[in-house]
Amino acid sequence: MRAFAALLDALIYTRSRNAKLRLIGDYLRDTPDPDRGWAMAALTGELDLPGVKPAVIRALIESRVDPVLFRMSRDYVGDTAETVALLWPEPDTPPDDPVPLTVATAVDRLAQLSRADAPAVLATMLDRLDAEERFALLKMATGGLRVGVSSRLAKQALADTFALDVEAVEEVWHGLEPPYPTLFAWAEGTGEQPTAADTPVFRPFMLAHPLDDLRVDLSDYVAEWKWDGIRVQLVHVPNADGGETRLFSRTGDDVTRAFPDVAAAFATHGVVDGELMVRGDVQGGEAGSFNALQQRLGRKVVSAKMLAEAPAFVRLYDILFDGAEDVRALPWTARRERLEAFAGRLDPERFDLSRVVEADDFTALEGIRAGARDAAIEGMMLKRRDSPYVGGRRAGLWYKWKRDPLTADCVMMYAQRGNGRRSSWYSDYTFGCWTEDGELLPVGKAYQGITDQEIAQLDRFVRQHTLNRFGPVREVEKTMVLEIAFDSIHESKRHKSGVAMRFPRIARIRTDKPAAEADTLAALRRLVT
Numbered sequence: 001m002r003a004f005a006a007l008l009d010a011l012i013y014t015r016s017r018n019a020k021l022r023l024i025g026d027y028l029r030d031t032p033d034p035d036r037g038w039a040m041a042a043l044t045g046e047l048d049l050p051g052v053k054p055a056v057i058r059a060l061i062e063s064r065v066d067p068v069l070f071r072m073s074r075d076y077v078g079d080t081a082e083t084v085a086l087l088w089p090e091p092d093t094p095p096d097d098p099v100p101l102t103v104a105t106a107v108d109r110l111a112q113l114s115r116a117d118a119p120a121v122l123a124t125m126l127d128r129l130d131a132e133e134r135f136a137l138l139k140m141a142t143g144g145l146r147v148g149v150s151s152r153l154a155k156q157a158l159a160d161t162f163a164l165d166v167e168a169v170e171e172v173w174h175g176l177e178p179p180y181p182t183l184f185a186w187a188e189g190t191g192e193q194p195t196a197a198d199t200p201v202f203r204p205f206m207l208a209h210p211l212d213d214l215r216v217d218l219s220d221y222v223a224e225w226k227w228d229g230i231r232v233q234l235v236h237v238p239n240a241d242g243g244e245t246r247l248f249s250r251t252g253d254d255v256t257r258a259f260p261d262v263a264a265a266f267a268t269h270g271v272v273d274g275e276l277m278v279r280g281d282v283q284g285g286e287a288g289s290f291n292a293l294q295q296r297l298g299r300k301v302v303s304a305k306m307l308a309e310a311p312a313f314v315r316l317y318d319i320l321f322d323g324a325e326d327v328r329a330l331p332w333t334a335r336r337e338r339l340e341a342f343a344g345r346l347d348p349e350r351f352d353l354s355r356v357v358e359a360d361d362f363t364a365l366e367g368i369r370a371g372a373r374d375a376a377i378e379g380m381m382l383k384r385r386d387s388p389y390v391g392g393r394r395a396g397l398w399y400k401w402k403r404d405p406l407t408a409d410c411v412m413m414y415a416q417r418g419n420g421r422r423s424s425w426y427s428d429y430t431f432g433c434w435t436e437d438g439e440l441l442p443v444g445k446a447y448q449g450i451t452d453q454e455i456a457q458l459d460r461f462v463r464q465h466t467l468n469r470f471g472p473v474r475e476v477e478k479t480m481v482l483e484i485a486f487d488s489i490h491e492s493k494r495h496k497s498g499v500a501m502r503f504p505r506i507a508r509i510r511t512d513k514p515a516a517e518a519d520t521l522a523a524l525r526r527l528v529t
Contacts, residue, residue: 001129003031004039004103005136011147020149024157035103037179042103042140043154046178049110051118052141057084060123064089075472078423081142084126085135091127101128103140104179110141146419151251162187167204167391174252175199200235200246203271203320203328204391208381208398215362216399221382222332223357223365226400227315228290228378228488228502229277230255230297234266234314243267247276258299259312265350270342271321273389274314275354277376287315287376290490290502315354316343317381320389328389335389372403378487379403405485406527408433408519409510412480413442415462417472422447426462426474427455429506431482432497433521440478441497441521449485449505457509481510481518489527499524 007027014020024043028036041047061070061084070087077083099105106125113121122141126134139145152166155173159166164187172194176183185191232255236245245263247256256263259276278296280288292310296302319339320328327338343353357380359365369380379402387397410431418427428447432440450458458480465477485507492500499521 001101001103001106001133001136003027004035004140005132007039008136008139008145008147009132011149014148017153020153021157021160024149024154025161028158028161033181033184034179037181037184038103038107038140040154040158040180041178042143042145043149044151045143047107047140047143049107049141049143051113051115052110052122053115054080054142056115056119056122057081057138057142060084060119060126061087071471075417076424078417078419079146081135081138084138085131088126088131088134095124095127097124097128101125101133106137106140158183158187168193170202170204170252170391172201174201174246174248174254198237198239200237200244202233202235202246202248202252205231205233205250205273206318206389206391206398207393208400209393209395211382211399211401214399216382218359218362218365220384220386221399222385223359224317224354224381224383225357225372225377226379226381226402227275227277227287227354228376229275229287229293229315231273232276232314233271233273233320234262235271236266236269238269243269255297258296258302260302261307262312262314262350265347268342268345269321269323270319272314272316272339272342273318273320274316274351276312276314278310278312280376287313290376290488292490311349313350313352315352317354318389331386331388332383333385369401369403377403402487405487405507406489407483407485407507408443408524408527409481409513409517410443410484411440411478411515411518412458412461412476412482413440413478415458415474415476418447422455425455425459427459429458429482431484433519433524435521442495443497443499443521443524444484444486444501444504446482446484446504446506449507450509454506454509479515481513481515483507483510489524491528497521497524499528 007023010023011020014023027039031039038047057080065087070083073087074080074083109121110118125137129137155169156166158164159169176194182191182194186193231250233248234245235248236243245256245266246254247259247263249255262276276293277287278293280286280292288310296306296310296312316339319335319342320326322338322342327335340353343351357365357368359368379400382399382401384397410433412429413432414430415426416428417423418425428445430442430445432442435441461480462474462476465479466474467477468475484501484504486501486504488502489499490502491498494500
């Protein structure tokens with residue numbers, strides 16, 4: 001546990017990507033199995049210990065220290081695991097346990113616990129550790145390490161360390177189980193390369209660079225709409241049980257259980273790439289807004305009512321495998337022909353093709369894009385006609401051309417402390433617009449889009465103009481105007497204002513504008529798509 005704790009501590013204070021790769025690589029090289037495998041599972045978000053929940057940890061620490069002290073400390077630190085690790089009192093006599101507490105032994109013990117047994121066992125473990133080790137244990141137990149390492153970065157570190165192709169690692173990753181003994185045997189040359197035969201595994205998505213101010217020749221590129229859902233990969237493989245289908249998100253998360261209607265309809269051998277959406281109008285069959293899709297995201301069980309009211313479907317972009325044949329090396333034009341033929345064998349209620357946008361030249365295409373305000377359209381994609389399907393972002397092959405954001409001038413209403421390095425700043429802001437009766441109703445919350453200097457400016461405003469305090473949240477005087485940029489706005493029954501913004505971010509601080517001149521809710525409603 002000491003080595004893993006040291007790794008996490010070093011990663012938190014390291015900003016350089018290359019330095020993070022070296023730190024993880026050194027750990028994987030120097031740490032024996034199965035500790036390094038469980039560490040990889042934790043770094044990639046694949047470790048699940050259902051017996052340990054945040055509520056269990058909060059109850060434990062509040063039984064050891066003053067609950068008010070813990071809550072005040074948590075508000076200041078901004079992270080439960082770090083707060084508990086620092087506040088946990090040292091026992092007069094550490095528990096006597098002849099078995100060293102390694103990453104593997106900790107996982108083994110916690111994985112077998114019921115929720116009733118977990119608190120006592122976890123408390124005994126915490127009594128044996130120092131503050132850094134307690135932090136590592138708690139982060140590992142609850143998931144979401146938040147140490148500046150993505151799943152892809154951890155896999156890249158493993159690939160670099162053992163001279164593997166990271167795409168080959170990604171190719172087999174979802175067919176393996178932690179602590180990945182076959183993966184490390186392959187990495188060290190003592191075993192064969194794992195294969196994905198008969199297993200529906202995730203393949204890396206091909207991604208796009210922002211177009212920015214570049215203009216392209218439409219004889220070399222094709223334009224498609226960029227739809228506003230979630231990018232998914234559908235995989236179906238035949239096997240002895242009749243076949244298996246999986247849906248993966250762009251990050252490789254398995255979202256099959258949230259969309260059983262789509263999974264059940266995809267029973268054709270192959271792998272396709274598309275945009276998962278729901279029908280906004282079940283009768284008309286049109287794509288709904290992202291807000292409609294959001295009601296189904298993250299659910300492990302979807303009710304029959306939700307399946308009927310928000311049926312899901314996939315708008316297909318590309319094809320990776322046509323049956324057992326890997327077609328990723330083919331140019332886009334050939335893959336498009338394959339995709340059209342493949343789509344013809346699928347249920348049209350659940351699958352359709354993303355339409356190619358026809359335009360005489362780039363100027364004409366600009367006009368088409370500018371007029372696109374459909375709720376389900378996020379922008380355009382520009383793809384080289386001769387591009388293969390390759391994982392990650394490759395210069396010059398695919399470009400994303402998002403539509404220009406909408407903006408509104410809103411009034412700051414509440415501010416909350418951030419997390420991580422922003423935990424000492426009020427950096428998360430709730431903002432509102434005026435009703436006809438002069439009431440300010442919240443319309444969104446944002447923390448992105450501004451610099452550290454601007455956060456410091458707003459933090460000073462919050463501290464100097466606080467009206468009320470609600471734990472980590474402060475209500476402020478309604479005098480600060482923020483220009484908010486957002487992609488679209490939709491009707492929402494979950495919000496008092498009746499609207500919800502899509503991807504709100506702070507465009508600028510409007511110290512030049514009186515709060516009374518901020519936008520009205522009626523003006524926002526006119527932008528609803």
